[in-house]
Amino acid sequence: MLAEILTIGDELLTGHTVDSNSSYIAQKLTERGYWVRRKTTVGDDVEEIKRAVGEIISRKPSVLVISGGLGPTHDDVTMLAVAEALGRRLILRDDCLRRIEKFYRELHKKGLIDDPELNEARRKMAHLPEGAEPLENTVGAAPGAYIEHEDVKIFVLPGMPGEMKAMLEREVLPRLGARKFVQRKLLAEITDESKLAPVLTEALERFSIRIHSSPKGFGRFIGIIIFAEDEESIEKAKSFMEEKGILFEEGW
Amino acid sequence: MLAEILTIGDELLTGHTVDSNSSYIAQKLTERGYWVRRKTTVGDDVEEIKRAVGEIISRKPSVLVISGGLGPTHDDVTMLAVAEALGRRLILRDDCLRRIEKFYRELHKKGLIDDPELNEARRKMAHLPEGAEPLENTVGAAPGAYIEHEDVKIFVLPGMPGEMKAMLEREVLPRLGARKFVQRKLLAEITDESKLAPVLTEALERFSIRIHSSPKGFGRFIGIIIFAEDEESIEKAKSFMEEKGILFEEGW
Numbered sequence: 001m002l003a004e005i006l007t008i009g010d011e012l013l014t015g016h017t018v019d020s021n022s023s024y025i026a027q028k029l030t031e032r033g034y035w036v037r038r039k040t041t042v043g044d045d046v047e048e049i050k051r052a053v054g055e056i057i058s059r060k061p062s063v064l065v066i067s068g069g070l071g072p073t074h075d076d077v078t079m080l081a082v083a084e085a086l087g088r089r090l091i092l093r094d095d096c097l098r099r100i101e102k103f104y105r106e107l108h109k110k111g112l113i114d115d116p117e118l119n120e121a122r123r124k125m126a127h128l129p130e131g132a133e134p135l136e137n138t139v140g141a142a143p144g145a146y147i148e149h150e151d152v153k154i155f156v157l158p159g160m161p162g163e164m165k166a167m168l169e170r171e172v173l174p175r176l177g178a179r180k181f182v183q184r185k186l187l188a189e190i191t192d193e194s195k196l197a198p199v200l201t202e203a204l205e206r207f208s209i210r211i212h213s214s215p216k217g218f219g220r221f222i223g224i225i226i227f228a229e230d231e232e233s234i235e236k237a238k239s240f241m242e243e244k245g246i247l248f249e250e251g252w
Numbered sequence: 253m254l255a256e257i258l259t260i261g262d263e264l265l266t267g268h269t270v271d272s273n274s275s276y277i278a279q280k281l282t283e284r285g286y287w288v289r290r291k292t293t294v295g296d297d298v299e300e301i302k303r304a305v306g307e308i309i310s311r312k313p314s315v316l317v318i319s320g321g322l323g324p325t326h327d328d329v330t331m332l333a334v335a336e337a338l339g340r341r342l343i344l345r346d347d348c349l350r351r352i353e354k355f356y357r358e359l360h361k362k363g364l365i366d367d368p369e370l371n372e373a374r375r376k377m378a379h380l381p382e383g384a385e386p387l388e389n390t391v392g393a394a395p396g397a398y399i400e401h402e403d404v405k406i407f408v409l410p411g412m413p414g415e416m417k418a419m420l421e422r423e424v425l426p427r428l429g430a431r432k433f434v435q436r437k438l439l440a441e442i443t444d445e446s447k448l449a450p451v452l453t454e455a456l457e458r459f460s461i462r463i464h465s466s467p468k469g470f471g472r473f474i475g476i477i478i479f480a481e482d483e484e485s486i487e488k489a490k491s492f493m494e495e496k497g498i499l500f501e502e503g504w
Contacts, residue, residue, distance in 0.1 A: 010464040013288040014435075015279025016477065020270050022293075027267025036265040037300065039293035041274075044464075048289065055307075073465050074453040121449045183266075197373045201326040212262045212296075213325050225268065 001062040003034040006052055008068035008078050009159055010043045021067050021164055028168060030183075032176045033229075034063060044069050049081035057085070057152055063176065064152055065168075068159030070142035072121035079145065082156055083129035086149050090127045096134050096143045097126035103141045132156075135171040139163040144171065184234050187221045188213075189247040196222060199244045207237040221249075253314040255286035258304055260320035260330050261411055262295045273319050273416055280420060282435075284428045285481075286315060296321050301333035309337070309404055315428065316404055317420075320411030322394035324373035331397065334408055335381035338401050348378035348386050348395045355393045384408075387423040391415040396423065436486050439473045440465075441499040448474060451496045459489040473501075 005025050011017040019041060026036045040056065042048040049069070056064055069078030083090040101118055108116030125142040128134060135144030135155070140163040145156040155172045157164045190196050200211050207228070214223040228234045238248060257277050263269040271293060278288045292308065294300040301321070308316050321330030335342040353370055360368030377394040380386060387396030387407070392415040397408040407424045409416045442448050452463050459480070466475040480486045490500060 010462070011466065011477075012275070013278055013291065014282045014464070014477070014479070015275045015277070015288075016464070018270060018272050018275045019291075023264070023267045023270045025267070026265055030266045036267075037295070038304070039265065039271075039291075041291040043289070052290070073449045074456065075463070075465065115447075119447070121447070195367075195371070195373070197325045204326065210262070211327070212266070212268070213327065214263065225263075225266070227266070 001034050002037045002059075003029045003063040003065065004037060004056045004059070004061045005029075005039045006049075006056060006064065006066045007039070007041045007159070008044060008049060008066065009041075010075065012041045012068075013043050021159065021161055024161070024165065025065050025067065025168065028173060029063065029065070029176075030181060030227075032173065032178075033181050034176070037061065044075035044077055046077050046081045046084065049078060050085040053082055053085035057150060060150070061152060064154045065157065065172065066155065067157045067164050070125065070144065070156070070158045071160075072125055072141070076124070076142075078156060079127055079129065082145070082147075082154070086129060086147065086154075088129040088131060088147075091130050092123070093126050093128050093134060093143075096128065097123065099136075099143065100126055100141050135167055137163055137167055138170065139166045146171070146175065181227055181229065182231055182234060183225055183227045184238075184250075185223065185225050186238065187249040188224055188241075189221055189249065196224075196246065199241050199246055200224070202244070203237045203241050206240060208233050209237050211237075253286050254289045254311075255281045255315040255317070256289060256308045256311070256313045257281075257291045258301075258308060258316065258318045259291070259293045259411070260296060260301060260318065261293075262327065264293045264320075265295050273411065273413055276413070276417065277317050277319065277420060280425060281315065281317070281428075282433055282479075284425065284430075285433050286428070289313065296327035296329055298329050298333045298336065301330060302337040305334055305337035309402060312402070313404060316406045317409065317424065318407065319409045319416050322377065322396065322408070322410045323412075324377055324393070328376070328394075330408060331379055331381065334397070334399075334406070338381060338399065338406075340381040340383060340399075342379045343382050344375070345378050345380050345386060345395075348380065349375065351388075351395065352378055352393050387419050389415055389419055390422065391418050398423070398427065433479055433481065434483055434486060435477055435479045436490075436502075437475065437477050438490065439501040440476055440493075441473055441501065448476075448498065451493050451498055452476070454496070455489045455493050458492060460485050461489050463489075 007022045069076045105116045107113045128145045132145040132147045147154040210227040212225045257274045259274045321328045357368045359365045380397045384397040384399045399406040462479040464477045
């Protein structure tokens with residue numbers, strides 16, 4: 001099952017912010033048995049987001065996770081762009097509006113903001129694409145959205161890491177089922193990665209696995225990660241490589 | 253002038269590695285006056301890389317920086333994929349081969365590797381797309397490549413951060429000219445980002461600037477970055493927003 005990730009934010013394209021969100025999402029999707037095939041990052045621009053969403057949908061992944069651009073400012077345009085990309089209207093959701101109102105009232109009670117009332121910018125966050133299911137934001141104001149569209153499960157999450165992670169855990173992962181990947185990290189005792197290459201290539205041809213090797217300089221060890229659908233495939237591939245003269249240690 | 257960045261590596265798609273390379277490249281390109289319009293990440297897969305490169309070329313950015321997948325292992329397939337995407341042959345470069353040979357001899361002399369000789373995996377790194385200019389790797393074995401293709405300046409760099417940064421500094425940036433962007437970080441003293449929104453929107457309409465605002469929770473300040481081609485535009489936009497009641501402090 002293939003997945004794609006789309007992160008949105010000018011700060012990611014100017015290099016001001018390192019995109020750790022997409023790594024986090026990738027890791028969680030991988031653990032759930034999805035191959036993340038591509039990550040894309042675009043700025044806070046309706047046309048750019050629309051184009052990227054359209055392209056991803058046309059590649060028909062099972063899952064698309066979008067993160068960023070749900071807040072109240074001028075550059076938070078993700079919901080609008082997603083709605084347009086999917087040919088859906090953007091709808092003011094009364095349930096979301098009530099939650100946002102409550103959120104700001106509570107911030108006001110705590111003395112964190114001066115004005116508890118809903119204004120245009122705050123109301124904006126209560127708009128979701130037609131047919132979307134709201135995803136609860138337990139940390140911030142803006143709700144996320146879950147949309148099933150042409151067999152793609154689309155999740156739209158906030159960009160603030162704390163909000164994104166909470167929503168991913170609570171609202172996204174439970175909708176993705178329980179299937180798991182297995183992965184094992186091994187240290188190959190060998191002086192040069194290039195000597196490992198033919199053995200890895202042969203193992204890839206023989207077994208249902210994927211292997212990633214990490215160059216760790218030119219020391220005595222090379223780190224590899226074997227991915228498979230079960231432990232047995234990993235064990236077989238490992239034994240095969242050991243027979244070919246590769247010495248492994250577990251973990252790194 | 254638009255730029256795109258393509259990072260390559262399975263480890264970026266499984267979440268094992270946070271893609272700090274693309275942020276670094278983005279920052280350097282932004283400083284040189286390029287708008288980075290999109291970042292893409294794909295795995296170590298010839299077809300995926302070909303597809304991504306083809307799509308990026310069709311969007312006609314001025315610059316495309318590619319990073320990752322130049323090493324000796326089975327999953328280092330970037331040069332092959334780039335050559336195929338551009339409809340060029342992959343050529344064994346004698347000059348690159350000599351440099352790689354020298355590199356391994358020196359590692360051997362230092363006692364870091366057992367075998368100084370060229371083998372298939374090491375020879376692989378001396379292959380560049382036809383018509384490419386090799387980019388010197390002062391840190392590792394694999395050369396990069398510079399290719400002008402349909403008015404797109406394409407740079408292919410290693411994925412190891414130390415190698416990538418050295419090559420970017422020495423080989424890429426000098427080829428990009430001296431034009432600069434100006435950016436200023438300001439702290440807006442305001443209790444809620446949503447109140448700033450209409451003022452930012454008006455400033456964006458009036459001046460040749462781009463603004464990114466960073467939600468910093470719901471405290472007293474909101475960080476914004478103003479980008480422009482000169483200091484004067486930033487100063488004008490700032491004064492305009494101050495007249496509208498926004499209080500600024502410099503920096504954050």
